[in-house]
Amino acid sequence: MEPHEKREVILDFLRKCVNYADKSIERKISRGAESHEVENWKSYREFTAFSLSELESGKLDDWLVKEESEPIPHGSISVAKGFKSLELDHLSHVERRGLLARHVGPSPVFLVGTVSAEGVRNLAPMSSIGVLSNTPPLICMSLSSDRHGRARDTLSNVMGIEEGARVSIHSLEANIQNANDVEIAAKPVASEISEWDLVSGKLIDTEFGDLLSTSVATIHAKVVDVRELPEQSKAKLVIMRAVSITTPDQTGDVFTSKLVQVEDNVLSGCASKLDWKHELDW
Numbered sequence: 001m002e003p004h005e006k007r008e009v010i011l012d013f014l015r016k017c018v019n020y021a022d023k024s025i026e027r028k029i030s031r032g033a034e035s036h037e038v039e040n041w042k043s044y045r046e047f048t049a050f051s052l053s054e055l056e057s058g059k060l061d062d063w064l065v066k067e068e069s070e071p072i073p074h075g076s077i078s079v080a081k082g083f084k085s086l087e088l089d090h091l092s093h094v095e096r097r098g099l100l101a102r103h104v105g106p107s108p109v110f111l112v113g114t115v116s117a118e119g120v121r122n123l124a125p126m127s128s129i130g131v132l133s134n135t136p137p138l139i140c141m142s143l144s145s146d147r148h149g150r151a152r153d154t155l156s157n158v159m160g161i162e163e164g165a166r167v168s169i170h171s172l173e174a175n176i177q178n179a180n181d182v183e184i185a186a187k188p189v190a191s192e193i194s195e196w197d198l199v200s201g202k203l204i205d206t207e208f209g210d211l212l213s214t215s216v217a218t219i220h221a222k223v224v225d226v227r228e229l230p231e232q233s234k235a236k237l238v239i240m241r242a243v244s245i246t247t248p249d250q251t252g253d254v255f256t257s258k259l260v261q262v263e264d265n266v267l268s269g270c271a272s273k274l275d276w277k278h279e280l281d282w
Helices: 003-030 035-057 093-103 153-160 176-186
Strands: 110-115 121-126 129-133 138-144 166-172 203-205 210-212 215-228 235-246 259-263 266-269
Touching: 003 035, 003 176, 093 259, 110 153, 110 176, 110 210, 121 153, 121 176, 138 153, 138 166, 138 215, 153 215, 153 235, 166 176, 166 210, 176 259, 210 215
Parallel strands: none
Antiparallel strands: 110 121, 110 166, 129 138, 138 235, 166 215, 203 210, 215 235, 259 266
16 A cells, blocks of 8 residues: 555544544533543544644655564464463452453454333343354353342343343444443443433334344344353353344445454454464365
């Protein structure tokens, strides 16, 4: 890519960042957010706008010329050179959660939609979702109660519907906007408030169920079983039958980097298909 092409790509990105910051500031002010939150966004917006003006002026054109440098070595690591073991029972809940997220991941992060018995739509971020069976198409999700044993909203909604609760599982593209939406949906709100009104995506009503406008794929599923987990776990295993998958109506080979949880409190994008890959011969 030529320097002037790089410049236009970066300028477009920075303009989008400034525009998104303006909307975020407006949204936070309208919701009565804490003053320090608004000020943080204003600082981010000011710095980004300054960077944009510097790049537009041509002062940073030298930065766009790639300098020859030594390739960065990609090291290899394994237990063959030494190892240590940690007994999970000896760790705190937070330490255990962090280790499991790091070494059983990265896991895709979804926004999961359910509806309460009173008709309030809920959105909550989930990474504990997996495929149990392809035929029939069964997927599972682990839903927990809080430390006081009170069921979280998603679990309450699933348990509160007598016949097969409907669940919408929204997969997200890896970008800051969606990461912010995950953070927004993770924060506790009153049960009568819908997270759908707080995130940037909009509700689209389809014949199969709710669709989040910012999703890159949505699985609509029906709950078929809820099971207790052993060893006095506060979580329950929700088993669902996938009914449909909704994706963008696009043609061609479009690769989308999906939002994943790489550590306990870190979100990022999955590896690009431009990285190395190995195809399995099934």
